[in-house]
Amino acid sequence: MPTARTRRRRRIPAALLAPAVLGLAFLILPLAGLLARAPWSELPARLAEPAMLDALRLSLVTATAATALSLLFGVPIAWLLARGDFPGRSLLRALVTVPLVLPPVVGGVALLLVFGRNGIVGSWLHDRFDLTIPFTTTAVVLAMTFVSMPFLIVSVEGALRGADTRFEEAAATLGAGRWTAFTHVTLPMIAPGVLAGAVLCWARALGEFGATITFAGNFPGRTQTMPLAVYLALQTDMEAAIVLSLLLLAVSVIVLASLRDRWTATP
Amino acid sequence: MRTGPAFATAALMLTGLTACGGTDDADATLTVFAAASLTEAVTEIGEQFEAEHDGVTVEFNFAASSDLAAQITEGAPADVFASADEANMDKVVDAGAADAPETFALNQLVIAVPAGNPENVTGLADLDGLDFAACAPEVPCGTAAQTAADASGTDLTPVTYEADVKSTLQKLLLGEVDAALVYRTDAIAAADAVDAVEFPESAAAVNTYPITALDEAPETDLADQFTAYVLGEDAQAILETAGFQQP
């Protein structure tokens, strides 16, 4: 009886457990569905197809580049939003999250309107430097950055708001200017938040489809990322599509899991 | 005309019975799955069909033929399937969801160029050196483009292989490419912004549009009527205006 009681007391409340389990089932079952439909016997042969490896390599490279760009620009934006003191800050914060709600295809069209051959910036680049962005790998990276950077910004801004600014004051009294205080104190302290943001950002970039196919088009080896390859494979060959999806999933899970282990393994 | 299995006949009888005892086809809804390239024409045909059949509502699901075929074989409740190619229709037939599809329209590729044809494109060979868009080989319009290119003996590489014909045309409309290989119907639909340049090699890659009533159609009777209507004179006129050719 006592054991039963202690066990009952330790039990997770059903009001939390039930929706948690249902939610997990909802998240995991589609994956199980993919696994069940996968042509396991043909898997090795299919994985060795050069087109597939091209798409995978391109996806990994562009998603990583997009994450790097997002860090480069997103962290300062997050800092402005969290610490800046200027009129229109809440409007700016709302604008920054626009790519989150904008259908990615619309985002792709919007990017074309700016960076396309006839776009405001694109036409200038074209006339001045003979540079064309659409249908290039650069376009893929830009499309990914556009849709995934908000994830990083929101995450880092949250971390910055949660960070105690008095540590920056302490750094100042020890001779650190604002920039040094930021790089040597604030940034290391919010590293978990930055990492979480970067992981979200990378994952979103990896799965990015709509903006990419609209802005960068689809060209094998140059702009055809995994999601594009999966989508086109679906037109003719569902099994190929499933293999591609599983490959994308496996690679991302491995990368994210190993990152997490390395970064969160602090003493 | 129909040689469907016994259960389909039974279903037909059942609906016939309810129709007799009920309100004579009143308030029936016909669900048509049609290829995206048929959007404008088939919508118009559907409206006419509704006008001629009291109480009938025609609902559409326009998408890529391959998506529709997958939905149908997975059991989506559709009455009629109109595909943009035979391959996807074959999938549905092979899955046992339909039989005896009939061709109701043909479509051919053209080279769509901006209105006024600034680059003076007259044939496939002129695309060399231009940025142009085509459909990906995985989708019907891409297969057609491939066949036409092979027929011309030219080795043409577009800057992008788009996932469907609409987005291929969209790239031209946005000014990102100088030309796009699209169906004549798509070029005609966008006639105010683009010109269609016919080219002989497209004859080698004529796209065939088959239609069929589905065996498990909830409205078998209406499905047959609609299929017949699409093959009839009125509907064919609409299709021709849209740029399709008669079979």
Next chain:
Amino acid sequence: MDGHPVNPEPHPQQGLDAHLVVVRGTNPKRGNESATDDSDRSTHRRNASRDDQTFRLDLRLRVEPGETVALLGPNGAGKTTALRALAGLEPLSDGGIILDGALLDRPRNSTGTGTGNNSANTRDRWVPPEHRRIGVVFQDYLLFPHLNALDNVAFGPRRRGTGRAEARGLAADRLARVGLADFAKRRPSQLSGGQAQRVALARALATDPALLLLDEPLAALDARTRLDTRVELHRHLAGHAGAAVLVTHDPVDALMLADRLIVIEDGRAVQEGDAEAVTARPRTDYIARLVGLNLYRGTASGRTVVLESGTVLATAEPLDGPAFAAFAPSAVALFRDEPDGSPRNTWRASVSGVHRHGDHLRVQLDGPLRAAADVTPAAAAHLALAPGRDVWAAVKATEIRAYPA
């Protein structure tokens, strides 16, 4: 280490010379509002509830090199604000700060009216905190959690241009001086409260600051650790060549660590002097309470003081004019019946509270003279002391100190 502003005067005055005026509340505070610590935040709150408009700190402060001055006062008195102004974490509204002859902060058109603008671009002189030769020990230390003890201490020297290896060596030396040589590799989360406090002190001293600022340096420690750390801190303060300003609300800290005390209430100094002077002759209820004295204000004439309540106290020393009268709780004797004989101050009182105070009992008395009295447990039992009980209280004239107000 001599990166501070060069002073044109041939013989700059050493030490700290400051007139700190900080006014806030009239215009909505922005930006660095969030940068205030707990006690400071409670300052804002108190002031907001007490007076919705303004808080004004107005404090003159002179600290010699090697001297430690304690700012003692209740929460919300403005101690932390003063310290933050000295550190450059908050701009002055008026007045100025001079450290070792170098002007650190002076608002433009400093008039002494204290209505100055707080923004940094309307100033004659503004040296940001990173360019002030200061060291700060924060109330909860604010050790950088991502750095070990050694790198925390080396942080200051590194920022001031010392090479990595040299800074680490210097830091190791500083840690050894506070007895933490073996803890160099520990993260702050792996240190006890007392150890963290010592690392914070080592970090603040590592840059050889001309001015050391300590904000409630012992407040976060438990009673036992506090005792040891206080002794330790006293030793380091004695060895510090620069000026030091200590902010505390604990009179024991102030008395033991500082050479001189400044008592602040509501943003201004109410009493100043060495420990003896302040404790012997408190001038406010706050100090009297802190040092455990009964304090009254009145008018002296000869050997009597007429209190504001009308009660007359007999004293031993003659005095004339406005005066304070003070006596210790232990000087109060309690009786069941009216005592007779000798020139005593006696009055009828009722007990309003009794609680333990060390090895005796402290009795709160109501009546013509509100006072605290200390009695032994035996005496309390004999008198059957309990709230509501009426007793006679008596204080000898020689036990009452009277001094000019």
